[in-house]
Amino acid sequence: MAVVAGALRRPDGRWLLGKRPAGKHHAGLWEFPGGKVEAGESPEHALIRELAEELGIRVDSAAISHLAVAEAAADGDHPAVVITLYTVARWGGVPTAHDGAEIAWFGPAAMVELPMPPLDVVLRTHLPG
Numbered sequence: 001m002a003v004v005a006g007a008l009r010r011p012d013g014r015w016l017l018g019k020r021p022a023g024k025h026h027a028g029l030w031e032f033p034g035g036k037v038e039a040g041e042s043p044e045h046a047l048i049r050e051l052a053e054e055l056g057i058r059v060d061s062a063a064i065s066h067l068a069v070a071e072a073a074a075d076g077d078h079p080a081v082v083i084t085l086y087t088v089a090r091w092g093g094v095p096t097a098h099d100g101a102e103i104a105w106f107g108p109a110a111m112v113e114l115p116m117p118p119l120d121v122v123l124r125t126h127l128p129g
């Protein structure tokens with residue numbers, strides 16, 4: 001399964017994360033906004049689509065840069081997953097949580113304390129300082 005996620009940083013240096021809803025895999029953990037790449041879709045297009053759906057923002061493909069990849073093998077309940085994290089340098093609109101989801105902005109020190117899925121713990125080490 002291919003998953004794409006975006007690292008969005010505000011001018012105050014905080015990063016945007018979303019909290020996984022109850023009842024889902026990784027419920028209650030904080031992760032980068034994004035989601036699964038659909039069949040026939042490019043990763044960049046999937047990220048632009050997911051950020052529009054989840055946060056209501058507009059992102060141009062020129063604003064997206066590849067940052068890091070993390071992968072995990074299948075574990076019985078869940079398929080193998082490859083997550084690609086992109087930095088999103090600029091966007092249009094104000095990120096707003098949709099569908100009752102929770103989002104928040106965290107500084108680098110706060111992020112280290114946050115409960116995150118295992119692959120995100122790897123991905124966050126690649127964030128620019």
Ligand SMILES: Nc1nc2c([nH]c(=O)n2[C@@H]2O[C@H](COP(=O)(O)OP(=O)(O)OP(=O)(O)O)[C@@H](O)[C@H]2O)c(=O)[nH]1
Nearest residue numbers: 003005024025026031032033034035036083117119120
């Ligand atoms: N969007 C996103 N998903 C991540 C990250 N890290 C990580 O392990 N994942 C996992 O990758 C999958 C992303 O799928 P999704 O976000 O489109 O799926 P979904 O809400 O339907 O979740 P579900 O498959 O548990 O029902 C989830 O299993 C999610 O827990 C991340 O930083 N961002």
